[in-house]
Amino acid sequence: MTIRPIIRAGALIGLCVxxxxxxxxxxxxxxxxxxxxxxxxxxxxxTATRENEVNQGGSTVWDLFGNNDxxxxxxxxxxxxxxxxxxxxxxxxxQSVDPFSGLIVTGYGTPPGGGRAYKATIMVTDxxxxxxxxxxxxxxxxxxxxxxxxxxxxxxxxxxxRQIRIRDSKL
Numbered sequence: 404m405t406i407r408p409i410i411r412a413g414a415l416i417g418l419c420v421x422x423x424x425x426x427x428x429x430x431x432x433x434x435x436x437x438x439x440x441x442x443x444x445x446x447x448x449x450t451a452t453r454e455n456e457v458n459q460g461g462s463t464v465w466d467l468f469g470n471n472d473x474x475x476x477x478x479x480x481x482x483x484x485x486x487x488x489x490x491x492x493x494x495x496x497x498q499s500v501d502p503f504s505g506l507i508v509t510g511y512g513t514p515p516g517g518g519r520a521y522k523a524t525i526m527v528t529d530x531x532x533x534x535x536x537x538x539x540x541x542x543x544x545x546x547x548x549x550x551x552x553x554x555x556x557x558x559x560x561x562x563x564x565r566q567i568r569i570r571d572s573k574l
Contacts, residue, residue: 494515498510
C-alpha cells in the first residue's frame with residue numbers, strides 16, 4: 404500500500420471540512436456537536452437573530468466572488484464643498500480624510516492672526532451645493548466654540564465653494 408492515495412484522501416477530507424466551516428450551520432456538510440445551547444437567557448435571541456440574518460442573505464465566503472453590491476446605495480459628496488473645506492481650513496493639520504463618506508477631521512491649529520487654537524470636524528453629506536449638505540463642528544482647547552464662530556466658518560466654506568464652482572463653469 405502506497406502513501407500517496409492516503410495523503411490525497413486526507414487532503415480531500417480536510418478541504419471538505421474547511422469549506423464546510425465557511426457556511427452557516429444549516430449548510431455544513433459535517434455537524435460537530437449539534438445545535439448550540441445558550442448559557443445565558445439573552446444569548447438565545449442573539450443566536451436566533453444571527454441565524455435569521457444568514458438565512459435571509461447573510462455573507463459567506465462565496466459572496467466575495469459575486470457582484471452583490473446594492474445599486475440603490477450611493478454615497479456622494481459635493482466636490483466644491485469638499486475642496487472649499489480643505490482650502491478654508493488649510494491652517495489646521497489634517498488627521499483623517501475620507502472622501503467617500505465626506506468626513507474631514509483636523510487637529511488643533513491656530514488661524515492666521517488669531518491666538519486661539521481650534522479643531523474641526525467637517526461632514527459633507529450630500530452632492531448638492533447647499534448649506535444643508537455641510538456640517539461643521541468646531542472646538543477649542545478651552546471647550547465649545549460659539550455658534551456664531553461655527554456659522555462664520557460654514558459661511559466661508561459655502562462662499563468659497565460657490566467661487567470654485569463659478570471658476571469651473573468658465574472653463
